[in-house]
Amino acid sequence: MPERVRRAVAGKPLPALVVDLDAVDANAEDMLRRAGGTPIRVASKSLRIPALIEHVLAKPGFQGVLAYTLPEALMLAGEGICDDILVAYPTTDEDAVIDLAADPAARAAIAVMVDSPEQLPRLARHASEDAPLRVCLDVDASWRPAPGVHIGTLRSPAHSPGQAAALARAVDATPGLRVIGVMMYEGHIAGVGDAGSTPRAAAVRVMQKASRKELAARRAKVVAAVEAAVGPLELVNGGGTGSLESTCAEAAVTEAAAGSGLVAPTLFDAYRAFTPTPASWFVLPVVRRPAPDTVTVAGGGRIASGPAGGTRLPSPVFPAGLSYAKDEGPGEVQTPLTGQAARTLRIGDGVWFRHAKAGETAEHADEALVVSGDRVIGQWATYRGKGLIYTRATQQTTPTGGTGRARSPPVPGRRTSRRT
Numbered sequence: 001m002p003e004r005v006r007r008a009v010a011g012k013p014l015p016a017l018v019v020d021l022d023a024v025d026a027n028a029e030d031m032l033r034r035a036g037g038t039p040i041r042v043a044s045k046s047l048r049i050p051a052l053i054e055h056v057l058a059k060p061g062f063q064g065v066l067a068y069t070l071p072e073a074l075m076l077a078g079e080g081i082c083d084d085i086l087v088a089y090p091t092t093d094e095d096a097v098i099d100l101a102a103d104p105a106a107r108a109a110i111a112v113m114v115d116s117p118e119q120l121p122r123l124a125r126h127a128s129e130d131a132p133l134r135v136c137l138d139v140d141a142s143w144r145p146a147p148g149v150h151i152g153t154l155r156s157p158a159h160s161p162g163q164a165a166a167l168a169r170a171v172d173a174t175p176g177l178r179v180i181g182v183m184m185y186e187g188h189i190a191g192v193g194d195a196g197s198t199p200r201a202a203a204v205r206v207m208q209k210a211s212r213k214e215l216a217a218r219r220a221k222v223v224a225a226v227e228a229a230v231g232p233l234e235l236v237n238g239g240g241t242g243s244l245e246s247t248c249a250e251a252a253v254t255e256a257a258a259g260s261g262l263v264a265p266t267l268f269d270a271y272r273a274f275t276p277t278p279a280s281w282f283v284l285p286v287v288r289r290p291a292p293d294t295v296t297v298a299g300g301g302r303i304a305s306g307p308a309g310g311t312r313l314p315s316p317v318f319p320a321g322l323s324y325a326k327d328e329g330p331g332e333v334q335t336p337l338t339g340q341a342a343r344t345l346r347i348g349d350g351v352w353f354r355h356a357k358a359g360e361t362a363e364h365a366d367e368a369l370v371v372s373g374d375r376v377i378g379q380w381a382t383y384r385g386k387g388l389i390y391t392r393a394t395q396q397t398t399p400t401g402g403t404g405r406a407r408s409p410p411v412p413g414r415r416t417s418r419r420t
Helices: 003-009 021-035 050-057 070-078 094-102 104-109 117-124 161-172 199-230 241-248 340-344 360-364
Strands: 016-020 040-043 062-067 085-087 110-114 133-138 177-184 235-238 255-258 280-291 294-298 315-318 334-338 350-354 367-372 375-381
Touching: 003 016, 003 367, 003 375, 016 021, 016 360, 021 040, 021 050, 021 241, 021 367, 040 050, 050 062, 050 070, 050 367, 050 375, 062 070, 062 255, 070 085, 070 094, 070 104, 070 110, 094 104, 094 110, 094 117, 094 133, 104 110, 110 117, 110 177, 117 161, 117 177, 133 161, 161 177, 161 199, 177 199, 199 235, 199 241, 241 255, 280 334, 280 360
Parallel strands: 016 367, 040 062, 040 255, 062 085, 085 110, 110 133, 133 177, 177 235, 235 255
Antiparallel strands: 016 280, 280 294, 280 350, 294 334, 315 350, 367 375
16 A cells, blocks of 8 residues: 555554545546446445545546445435435435425436336335436346256346336336436456456356356347337436446446546456455554554454355555454454564554445544645545435435435535536
8 A cells, every 4th residue: 555645644543544635536537437438437436535526526537436235325316426326226215205206306306216017116116207307227137057956146026028128117107217328237247356267267257258148138129119108218227336347348237337547446357357456444443452463453353244244344454464363354343463564563553454345444444644746635424424324314404405305514614506
């Protein structure tokens, strides 16, 4: 990790979340190169820092936000951070749907996601034909090479062009709802690293090559079938950080979604096509020394979501040479670390870690120390710092026009409106 970043935050209170804005900018440029001119929608769950999302959106080539909850989308729209927001996951949050339906600006800015007719009544009961809600269809992008074989994320029940068209017709027949797009996320390509010489890595490459070919053909047919059912679409969204080249090469795709590549968590060290620069760390203070070659830091149990295993553990990266105690690992309240490097550490010193996944580390901090060059240029609030935890905004202090419900205050010192 850069020495200039360590120097910049020296003496700051610990624990801390640190973001290197120069590395974010370098990663953003590389992602745009890989996308080859196709716009990239910023996956907000990989950042969870509103001012950082706004910073990336200011770059030509990044266009709109892929949000992960409807309350989050309402916050981003209400604070003027973005007026083009696609909510990636279906919602059952009735209060948020009420807010969306009651606010003309929010309805114009936000599209909600559905993958089944079962989800439509909950949306429709608060919508009207005079003020329809914009709806995107989530169509399964997984690879099914044989009956009973499913390779990819378990998302939408709609997989074939016919099933996608039937879902589109169901939305179109529901008063107050309007189809505007299709999303197909190839997690087995975008989110699975293909580097290495192991038999597993070789199998991943074979799987991804075959799946990319099948998906490109099927995605084009899905889009054609949906447009035949309901008319032209505003957007066709696909991909992720790990699949920008292949996703953006498809003629049917109008935009890609990506976010993890901006901050480069450890899971994205395992790709052959690109090498992002680490841009985010959390720093924990040394509070104990149980043995000469062992120190204990406060906290540390920030295990990434997904299948359990060593790849989901945070990685201590500075000072180099530290490893987890065999019988403890990263703990909720303390984490022992062993190695010769432990002998150089004093009580109060910081140990730097990289998280395995992007965004999740922001759930443990109210703000990020943002470094550019060799100085801290700001302390930017995370979603947690603004009261948005997982699905619900808990700090609601600034009313917005139109809904009568309160919203979180704007980020101090930042613009309150912008076009994306």
